[in-house]
Amino acid sequence: MTKSKPLILITMGDPCGVGPEIVLKALIGGTPRKICRPIVVGNADVLTKTAAKIGLRVDIRRLDRIDDARFKAKQIEVLDPSGGSPLPFQWGRPTARTAAATRDAVKRAVELCLSGNVDAMVTAPINKAALQKIGFPFPGHTEFLASLTGSKEFGMMMVGGRLKIVLTTIHEPLASVPSILTTDSIASSIRLAHAALSTWFKVPNPKIAVAALNPHAGEEGMFGREEAEIVLPAVQAAKKEGIDIDGPFPADTLFRRLSEGEFDVAVALYHDQALIPIKLLAFGRGVNVTVGIPIIRTSVDHGTAYDIAGKGEADPGSLIEAIRVAVRMARATGKPVLKSGRKKE
Numbered sequence: 001m002t003k004s005k006p007l008i009l010i011t012m013g014d015p016c017g018v019g020p021e022i023v024l025k026a027l028i029g030g031t032p033r034k035i036c037r038p039i040v041v042g043n044a045d046v047l048t049k050t051a052a053k054i055g056l057r058v059d060i061r062r063l064d065r066i067d068d069a070r071f072k073a074k075q076i077e078v079l080d081p082s083g084g085s086p087l088p089f090q091w092g093r094p095t096a097r098t099a100a101a102t103r104d105a106v107k108r109a110v111e112l113c114l115s116g117n118v119d120a121m122v123t124a125p126i127n128k129a130a131l132q133k134i135g136f137p138f139p140g141h142t143e144f145l146a147s148l149t150g151s152k153e154f155g156m157m158m159v160g161g162r163l164k165i166v167l168t169t170i171h172e173p174l175a176s177v178p179s180i181l182t183t184d185s186i187a188s189s190i191r192l193a194h195a196a197l198s199t200w201f202k203v204p205n206p207k208i209a210v211a212a213l214n215p216h217a218g219e220e221g222m223f224g225r226e227e228a229e230i231v232l233p234a235v236q237a238a239k240k241e242g243i244d245i246d247g248p249f250p251a252d253t254l255f256r257r258l259s260e261g262e263f264d265v266a267v268a269l270y271h272d273q274a275l276i277p278i279k280l281l282a283f284g285r286g287v288n289v290t291v292g293i294p295i296i297r298t299s300v301d302h303g304t305a306y307d308i309a310g311k312g313e314a315d316p317g318s319l320i321e322a323i324r325v326a327v328r329m330a331r332a333t334g335k336p337v338l339k340s341g342r343k344k345e
Contacts, residue, residue: 024047163277
């Protein structure tokens with residue numbers, strides 16, 4: 001960690017989506033520049049054309065190395081993995097070339113973070129389907145980052161307003177969740193939540209709650225046995241490790257209790273269980289934090305929004321909030337949240 005404002009890399013995301021637009025809008029505003037030294041990782045030509053299309057007057061300066069950055073006001077500096085080559089693109093129409101550019105920007109940002117010369121990275125949205133068409137073997141950013149950093153136990157934490165929620169399963173079909181959940185995977189999420197709150201958010205002894213899978217937390221087995229057979233053993237194991245943990249609690253009341261400050265963080269068991277309260281109470285301000293990897297990475301809580309790409313309508317609020325959270329984490333520590341030999345279930 002540098003003693004001056006943290007150096008933050010911001011990946012451009014899918015060139016055909018709203019990523020370039022929200023990056024430009026966020027960086028011409030005042031907040032990010034007041035708290036960090038931002039460098040965009042992406043295609044400078046795409047950013048230049050996007051600025052012209054939506055009517056933004058901005059000076060875009062391409063960098064060959066991060067050491068060349070000057071961080072001048074009203075200038076956006078771009079580290080371009082392509083070396084400055086133009087990238088043909090159309091808003092809303094991803095291609096193999098735009099997908100490859102998306103992947104390469106993320107990979108370059110991770111490499112720089114691992115080098116120790118960068119404090120954190122913030123990512124704009126990607127198109128998972130377009131990436132998989134070029135052989136991208138990961139369901140999303142989180143798994144790609146874990147692979148690039150050699151992380152075995154990792155996860156996603158959503159942050160929005162007073163809510164912090166760690167997901168046990170991420171991009172899994174709902175029908176598959178009961179068979180995928182294990183006591184070990186839930187215990188892993190509990191440890192990740194504890195480590196993230198302790199290390200990155202400076203909560204000395206975070207109070208953690210775990211959501212139930214079934215209505216009424218199974219109602220003593222009437223509505224399901226997962227709480228008794230899978231979730232509760234993970235809670236009990238975490239307690240033995242000295243973690244302040246309770247649950248499983250019915251999800252229909254847990255997130256209200258979390259929003260009122262009764263707990264510091266919750267562990268959710270599947271994607272929408274976590275994302276619905278975040279997007280209900282902090283829509284446009286939610287942030288995705290990757291936990292369990294040896295670098296700081298935050299991201300927006302929305303997708304590529306092809307329907308409004310190139311129209312000047314995209315809201316940079318989530319990206320600005322993601323930058324704020326990354327800076328807060330970087331100022332707390334630049335160390336990894338958790339290293340473990342256990343494999344993420």
